[in-house]
Amino acid sequence: MSLTAGVVAVQGDVSEHAAAIESAAAAHGESVEVVEIRESGIVPECDLLAIPGGESTTISRLLAREGIDEEVKSHVAEGKPLLATCAGLIVSSSDANDDRVETLDLLDVSVQRNAFGRQKDSFEAELDVDGLDEPFHAVFIRAPVIDEVGDAEVLATWDGRPVAVRDGPVLSTSFHPELTGDSRIHDLAFFE
Ligand code: GLN
Numbered sequence: 049m050s051l052t053a054g055v056v057a058v059q060g061d062v063s064e065h066a067a068a069i070e071s072a073a074a075a076h077g078e079s080v081e082v083v084e085i086r087e088s089g090i091v092p093e094c095d096l097l098a099i100p101g102g103e104s105t106t107i108s109r110l111l112a113r114e115g116i117d118e119e120v121k122s123h124v125a126e127g128k129p130l131l132a133t134c135a136g137l138i139v140s141s142s143d144a145n146d147d148r149v150e151t152l153d154l155l156d157v158s159v160q161r162n163a164f165g166r167q168k169d170s171f172e173a174e175l176d177v178d179g180l181d182e183p184f185h186a187v188f189i190r191a192p193v194i195d196e197v198g199d200a201e202v203l204a205t206w207d208g209r210p211v212a213v214r215d216g217p218v219l220s221t222s223f224h225p226e227l228t229g230d231s232r233i234h235d236l237a238f239f240e
Contacts, residue, residue, distance in 0.1 A: 104139050108149045129217045162190050
């Protein structure tokens with residue numbers, strides 16, 4: 049039986065996430081169909097979900113306007129996996145420092161948008177990630193800082209700050225794991 053993977057497709061690296069999901073699935077002998085999510089009614093059909101980066105204000109607005117926000121909450125409440133990256137992390141968090149973002153409270157962390165500092169707007173780093181044998185080459189683009197972690201597990205840190213966390217079925221990164229052709233974070237989120 050084929051799995052259905054939904055990628056929220058308001059903006060961000062939708063095709064890159066789709067490719068990483070397909071590659072992670074193939075490594076586990078699973079077949080997967082990737083569908084793009086722009087309206088309600090699709091999330092309930094999905095076995096797994098990804099919310100990519102982009103602008104968290106825009107993504108949050110569309111999710112609320114279309115009623116997708118409640119469907120994503122139900123998905124996670126049913127214990128189905130969600131990978132939320134960068135702006136997706138901001139949207140999924142329990143608190144963000146911007147009232148324009150209606151956080152979904154799926155991940156017990158608070159975040160600050162664009163907080164890594166001006167000269168570090170974008171940078172790359174080799175990260176040791178719990179659950180991976182070799183370092184992961186992480187690309188950070190105007191990434192959020194996770195400044196408080198509640199009941200969630202920190203999987204990786206950079207410069208003393210958490211940059212990958214897991215809270216039950218939700219795995220979230222402040223970097224972009226879809227950009228390097230390495231699908232191990234998708235693998236951890238969906239198939240481990
Ligand atoms: N800076 C964006 C925000 O605050 C996130 C950046 C990204 O997703 N690459 O929403």
